[in-house]
Amino acid sequence: MYTRVDTTDKAKPGGTYNSVLATDVVTLDPLSAATFNTLDIVAAFTYPKMLQFSLSKYPKLSKGEVEGQLAESYELSADHLTLTFKVRPGMRWDSRAPTNGREIDSSDVVFSWNKYAQVSPLRGDFVYSSSNPSAPVESVSAPDSRTVVFKLHHPDASIVQLFATSVLFYNMPKESDGGFDPKGTVRGYGPYVLEDYRPSTQFLWAKSPNYYVKNRPFMDKISLPIVPEYATRLSQFKAGNVWTPVHRQEDILPTKKDLPVLNLLQGADFPKTPWFLSFGYEGNSPFKDERMRQAVSLIFDKETIIDITSNRPAFESQGLPIPVRYMATIGPGWEGYWIDPQDEKKFGANSKYYKYDVPEAKKLMAAAGYTGSEVALYYNQGQQYGTQYLQVGEALAGMFNDGGLKTKSDPREYQNDWLPNFYYGYAAGNKGFTGVKWMAERTYPTVASQLFATLHKDGPRFVGMTPTGNNAQQGDPKVNADVEKIRNEFDLEKQQALVHDLLRYMAGKAYYIPVQFPVGTPGFSLYWPCVSNLGAYVGFAGSNTAAETGLHLWIDTTKPPLGPG
Secondary structure (H helix, E strand, O other): OOOOOOOHHHOOOOOEEEOOEOOOOOOOOOOOOOOOHHHHHHHHHHOOOOEEEOOEEOOOOOOOOEEEOOEEEEEEOOOOOEEEEEEOOOOEOOOOOOOOOOEOOHHHHHHHHHHHHHHOOOHHHOEOEOOEOOOOEEEEEEEEOOEEEEEEOOOOOOHHHHOOOOOOOOOOOHHHOOOOOOOOOOOOOOOEEEEEEEOOOEEEEEEOOOOOOOOOOOOOEEEEEEOOOHHHHHHHHHOOOOOOOOOOHHHHHHHHHHOOOOEEEEOOOOOOOOEEEEEOOOOOOHHHOHHHHHHHHHHOOHHHHHHHHHOHHHHHHOOOOOOOOOOEOEOOOOOOOOOOOOOHHHHOHHHHHHOOOHHHHHHHHHHOOOOOOOEEEEEEOOOOOOHHHHHHHHHHHHHHHHOOOOEEEEEEOHHHHHHHHHHOOOOOOOOOOOOEEEEOOOOOOOHHHHHHHHHOOOOOOOOOOOOOOOOHHHOOHHHHHHHHHHHOOOOHHHHHHHHHHHHHHHHHHOOOEEEOOOOOOOOEEEEOOOEEOOOOEEOOOOOOOOOOHHHHOEEOOOOOOOOOO
16 A cells, blocks of 8 residues: 655656546636536646635645635635635736736636626536526626625625635636637646647646746646547556556556556545435426335445445455445535434434335335336436446446336436536426436535535526425425525534534435445555655645646656656
8 A cells, every 4th residue: 555655855846747538628718618627627727716725734634724826815704795815916827929928917807707607607606696696706896906806695605615616717818808719729827838739639738837836836747648448548557658547446456466566545535525316307207206216215235336336345355444434415525514324323313215225115116106117317428427437327227127116227428418408407497307317426615515506496506306296496495495504604513513404304305315426435546656745735625636736746757667666
């Protein structure tokens, strides 16, 4: 097992860091992108956020504290309705035309926010409007070249963290409005500049010569070829052409056996975000009856899912223990918020719905009058969520059928069908499906922001729910009210108590059924030894790897595959 050690004092700058991507992006413009891929693959490298999460040194874990990035400082007013940023001086856009190394100022932030508020399909977490009344930010202004003031329509306990997360708002130069086409060209300011991009082939990032963090990043370049086929990514890793994790869990131990020199790293923390099952409520959907939803929660074997996704038996046979915590609407990494659904004394009577109990599931289905009609299991057929997501989808369909719920897998095309009709289905006001959805989930910077986005009727990724069987777009009034209380509660202990109550309620209503994936464990990964400072710095949920933990990685040319070790 690899031991996390801070080697910064030995770091030598230079070299090209070799990683890989499984998918390309549709656009390079993070302010108009409809998916999070552009933010992760493009913006994280080269466009600044206002804030970022503070790092911790292992074994200490990050608690979600924030610090400035584009903002040198920030202040939230006593009434929680005004957030003021001071722009860090001396930060300059890309030296190439049309930005020509111009200094970033507050007008860039105002331009970026206004564009984001008008065109971003991802703006629902942030941008208040009459059609999105639960989002917090009402307006932005720039009193001078270094000051930006965000006015809030109402308090939101997550507001500071929303400006730090890697999957929401980034800043871009004003010149992207007509001076260049941001969909195909990058002119940013970050730790890297885009040296070369060939669609469906590769990204090549080069170190920014004037990044504000002194002597960072260490690497001169980052090479990211786009390789959709898992087998090809794996073979390239084994050949030493890719240094970072590509593996399914079942391939980690065989690869380590073939190449003992590789570093085996276990995650530092439990995951914070569950992936889950939710339901369609249209027409004659059987899932209007909560007993059918409860049956689904009981009918799949959580322990088998853990074994599939973590390869637990193989790791434990090698003396590598895999601790497990069950998901419960939120991930088990949210210390203080999460309560263990396997602990009936703490969780309460609804903990029974997180058990694996096929006989009880069949009783519930019979009581609901289920006669064996076929239901669809919808999921994304593409590689955007990884190969294990597809494996779990097929495993779930098999478990449902074995448990008496006649199920047909119905994978859907990602961009034009899955996203608008299923992932964003109820949030977009769409109708037309009656089955079960196997849903991937994004990372959120706070528990409150996750609960709002997915469980509240105004949330941008609202999953749909109804206590009566009708009007699923309006949600459950109790859940809506509870989420609003959580979002507006700034006292930590009170907010956590409200979350505990909601978790118990959600277990019984079974609108949103967590599936142990990403597994409720700190998983394993493989790296080539030349990747140094690995795991020494720990980020928070929603951290930007390229501009945060990635700044401290360096290439040790004395170690494999570059040197003998």
